[in-house]
Amino acid sequence: xxxxxxxxxxxxxxxxxxxxxxxxxxxxxxxxxxxxxxxxxxxxxxxxxxxxxxxxxxxxxxxxxxxxxxxxxxxxxxxxxxxxxxxxxxxxxxxxxxxxxxxxxxxxxxxxxxxxxxxxxxxxxxxxxxxxxxxxxxxxxxxxxxxxxxxxxxxxxxxxxxxxxxxxxxxxxxxxxxxxxxxxxxxxxxxxxxxxxxxxxxxxxxxxxxxxxxxxxxxxxxxxxxxxxxxxxxxxxxxxxxxxxxxxxxxxxxxxxxxxxxxxxxxxxxxxxxxxxxxxxxxxxxxxxxxxxxxxxxxxxxxxxxxxxxxxxxxxxxxxxxxxxxxxxxxxxxxxxxxxxxxxxxxxxxxxxxxxxxxxxxxxxxxxxxxxxxxxxxxxxxxxxxxxxxxxxxxxxxxxxxxxxxxxxxxxxxxxxxxxxxxxxxxxxxxxxxxxxxxxxxxxxxxxxxxxxxxxxxxxxxxxxxxxxxxxxxxxxxxxxxxxxxxxxxxxxxxxxxxxxxx
Ligand code: MSP
Numbered sequence: 259x260x261x262x263x264x265x266x267x268x269x270x271x272x273x274x275x276x277x278x279x280x281x282x283x284x285x286x287x288x289x290x291x292x293x294x295x296x297x298x299x300x301x302x303x304x305x306x307x308x309x310x311x312x313x314x315x316x317x318x319x320x321x322x323x324x325x326x327x328x329x330x331x332x333x334x335x336x337x338x339x340x341x342x343x344x345x346x347x348x349x350x351x352x353x354x355x356x357x358x359x360x361x362x363x364x365x366x367x368x369x370x371x372x373x374x375x376x377x378x379x380x381x382x383x384x385x386x387x388x389x390x391x392x393x394x395x396x397x398x399x400x401x402x403x404x405x406x407x408x409x410x411x412x413x414x415x416x417x418x419x420x421x422x423x424x425x426x427x428x429x430x431x432x433x434x435x436x437x438x439x440x441x442x443x444x445x446x447x448x449x450x451x452x453x454x455x456x457x458x459x460x461x462x463x464x465x466x467x468x469x470x471x472x473x474x475x476x477x478x479x480x481x482x483x484x485x486x487x488x489x490x491x492x493x494x495x496x497x498x499x500x501x502x503x504x505x506x507x508x509x510x511x512x513x514x515x516x517x518x519x520x521x522x523x524x525x526x527x528x529x530x531x532x533x534x535x536x537x538x539x540x541x542x543x544x545x546x547x548x549x550x551x552x553x554x555x556x557x558x559x560x561x562x563x564x565x566x567x568x569x570x571x572x573x574x575x576x577x578x579x580x581x582x583x584x585x586x587x588x589x590x591x592x593x594x595x596x597x598x599x600x601x602x603x604x605x606x607x608x609x610x611x612x613x614x615x616x617x618x619x620x621x622x623x624x625x626x627x628x629x630x631x632x633x634x635x636x637x638x639x640x641x642x643x644x645x646x647x648x649x650x651x652x653x654x655x656x657x658x659x660x661x662x663x664x665x666x667x668x669x670x671x672x673x674x675x676x677x678x679x680x681x682x683x684x685x686x687x688x689x690x691x692x693x694x695x696x697x698x699x700x701x702x703x704x705x706x707x708x709x710x711x712x713x714x715x716x717x718x719x720x721x722x723x724x725x726x727x728x729x730x731x732x733x734x735x736x737x738x739x740x741x742x743x744x745x746x747x748x749x750x751x752x753x754x755x756x757x758x759x760x761x
Contacts, residue, residue, distance in 0.1 A: 263294040264303075264513070265519065267283045272334035284345065286587065304499065306351050308351075313487030328356065331354070371539065376425070376538045377464065394411065421462045439546055441549075443593040465477055465484065495532075496510065513541065513542070520550070528549075550593055551590065553595070584606065584610070587730055588606060612752075614686060620752050634713075648691070655718060662726050665680070734753060737750065
């Protein structure tokens with residue numbers, strides 16, 4: 259059993275405004291952080307997010323709007339912070355790669371590795387993809403275009419600094435093989451392992467000459483160069499939570515991270531470069547790197563040029579924070595790609611949220627209002643003879659916490675959708691119980707004690723639903739708790755008034 263939980267998200271590039279893909283990782287991370295705070299206590303959970311602010315992409319974007327890069331990144335970082343606030347993201351720390359605490363750590367890492375001989379100077383000739391900020395060698399490319407993004411490559415010849423990835427390949431293979439949960443899900447682990455078995459790693463070019471790119475962290479041993487943006491950015495995971503002493507030893511109360519949540523497109527950097535950088539620094543690797551899938555719009559990637567980028571703020575304005583969070587976590591198994599559409603949100607809204615959860619809350623509160631003048635019935639449960647349906651609900655209330663734990667805190671598959679399904683099983687059992695019991699008949703027949711027991715059970719089920727749904731939909735959970743009150747209900751507006759699907 260782990261007794262602390264340090265969870266990170268990628269640092270988002272600030273060259274453009276955040277979109278739904280970015281919000282996905284942070285919502286998933288927020289859900290886990292909230293869940294783990296309940297399991298381990300607030301002070302044992304650390305949730306880090308932030309922004310990636312150096313490199314060519316950012317410099318170019320700043321040039322386009324005629325701002326100096328620092329002004330530009332200051333402005334953009336605020337957009338990301340604003341979005342996280344709008345989505346109820348409970349991060350503990352937000353790191354920007356332009357902050358001093360980060361720059362100092364990156365320079366220390368460079369010095370340590372240079373002194374050790376793991377960073378060395380070399381001549382570089384090859385092909386460079388500016389949008390991907392990636393170098394390619396002749397054998398990796400066809401027709402002069404980037405193997406990843408297919409755009410035209412630039413031929414480049416210059417002096418640079420290299421990090422000895424190649425020296426650690428065998429260590430990395432063994433580490434992955436010895437730690438089945440290091441890279442998740444399984445298919446991503448296989449992908450990385452088979453890549454490492456089939457290819458010899460090239461050393462990584464970690465510098466850019468200043469005349470080509472000035473917006474980066476200067477190399478301490480060669481001010482004519484700045485640090486390659488990926489080498490710089492990955493270090494955030496340690497620069498945010500600790501520091502190096504004079505002997506070059508790293509100290510942190512949080513490291514190693516229990517979980518780096520990332521998207522599948524940045525697996526190579528996280529599962530190959532990063533563990534090797536840490537190994538070279540004599541720092542423990544993170545426990546788990548989990549790569550989730552992508553949200554697509556009608557089978558295609560979102561992109562500015564296609565004009566199909568969806569803004570998370572628009573979705574929140576239209577549907578509300580929790581509906582958006584619920585949809586992203588419920589609709590697609592974590593790890594797979596999904597199709598994003600407003601129609602699918604509306605379907606989930608009207609079905610799971612309005613019909614199932616919203617209705618259960620509303621009906622329960624209405625009965626307490628109608629039959630018991632808003633007082634939650636108090637009963638002595640010891641001598642109640644529950645019928646089988648009620649017994650099943652009681653049993654389900656007892657089992658649910660463990661069912662959720664199995665999906666969020668064991669096996670490391672982070673199966674949000676399946677966890678929500680288990681909660682909805684209880685909701686549906688309770689709704690069915692109402693329909694089959696026909697409480698209005700109990701009321702008519704003056705069966706007050708039975709009616710009390712019946713409503714008490716619904717209230718208990720709802721309290722458990724609120725408890726379990728909280729990490730996914732914090733506002734909704736709080737609102738259910740508030741409306742249920744302690745002894746007297748405070749009925750509010752329906753939680754999810756149905757949305758008419760306009761033609
Ligand atoms: N700056 C780097 C990460 C450095 S981490 C030390 C970067 N930034 S990014 O802004 O381009 O992407 C950040 C994250 O957003 C990645 O995990 C990526 O997978 C995710 N997504 C970007 N588009 C996405 C979708 N359409 N769907 C889901 N996630 C997507 O890479």
